[in-house]
Amino acid sequence: xxxxxxxxxxxxxxxxxxxxxxxxxxxxxxxxxxxxxxxxxxxxxxxxxxxxxxxxxxxxxxxxxxxxxxxxxxxxxxxxxxxxxxxxxxxxxxxxxxxxxxxxxxxxxxxxxx
Amino acid sequence: xxxxxxxxxxxxxxxxxxxxxxxxxxxxxxxxxxxxxxxxxxxxxxxxxxxxxxxxxxxxxxxxxxxxxxxxxxxxxxxxxxxxxxxxxxxxxxxxxxxxxxxxxxxxxxx
Numbered sequence: 001x002x003x004x005x006x007x008x009x010x011x012x013x014x015x016x017x018x019x020x021x022x023x024x025x026x027x028x029x030x031x032x033x034x035x036x037x038x039x040x041x042x043x044x045x046x047x048x049x050x051x052x053x054x055x056x057x058x059x060x061x062x063x064x065x066x067x068x069x070x071x072x073x074x075x076x077x078x079x080x081x082x083x084x085x086x087x088x089x090x091x092x093x094x095x096x097x098x099x100x101x102x103x104x105x106x107x108x109x110x111x112x113x114x
Numbered sequence: 115x116x117x118x119x120x121x122x123x124x125x126x127x128x129x130x131x132x133x134x135x136x137x138x139x140x141x142x143x144x145x146x147x148x149x150x151x152x153x154x155x156x157x158x159x160x161x162x163x164x165x166x167x168x169x170x171x172x173x174x175x176x177x178x179x180x181x182x183x184x185x186x187x188x189x190x191x192x193x194x195x196x197x198x199x200x201x202x203x204x205x206x207x208x209x210x211x212x213x214x215x216x217x218x219x220x221x222x223x224x225x
Contacts (some may be wrong), residue, residue, distance in 0.1 A: 059212070
């Protein structure tokens with residue numbers, strides 16, 4: 001089992017471009033969480049998804065950010081019209097069930113906006 | 115509101131010395147507490163969780179509801195313990211089991 005996969009590991013975007021971050025959960029896991037870590041900060045929850053459903057997006061900024069977890073394929077976190085403040089590490093975690101106990105984290109994607 | 119506080123950003127000890135990483139939380143319900151560790155160039159991984167009351171790599175943590183604390187302790191630190199440590203609060207919140215993280219403590223164990 002390869003674990004949670006995230007790609008790309010590093011992404012550089014100019015202001016105004018779109019960023020797409022991908023997360024492939026562990027095999028058999030149908031729950032995905034996205035977290036963002038700003039410099040010098042802890043990880044902050046963004047969104048929780050199950051296959052084809054957004055369950056909790058209370059941590060998502062109201063504009064420019066969206067997430068999906070289609071029936072087939074990875075979960076995608078999309079950031080439109082990126083700004084410098086979006087520069088951060090974005091982590092994905094997956095879980096086989098609705099449980100805090102079993103969240104397995106990916107290596108993260110480091111987004112840099114120039 | 116759920117909150118996790120790790121008051122020490124940096125902690126440095128010598129090999130063989132005891133180490134305690136502090137964590138305090140704020141949560142109105144019944145908390146589920148975790149410690150995660152991130153070694154250099156590795157992904158975040160679960161170190162231990164309060165409900166299992168287990169000891170991993172010599173680390174233990176006791177949930178003190180009176181003091182709302184979940185400090186991580188190890189009697190004899192090793193150089194390989196050098197890493198970032200994050201305390202996290204979990205539990206059903208708004209229909210999901212999201213984790214609330216502290217800002218982390220960077221532990222350095224000197225030879």
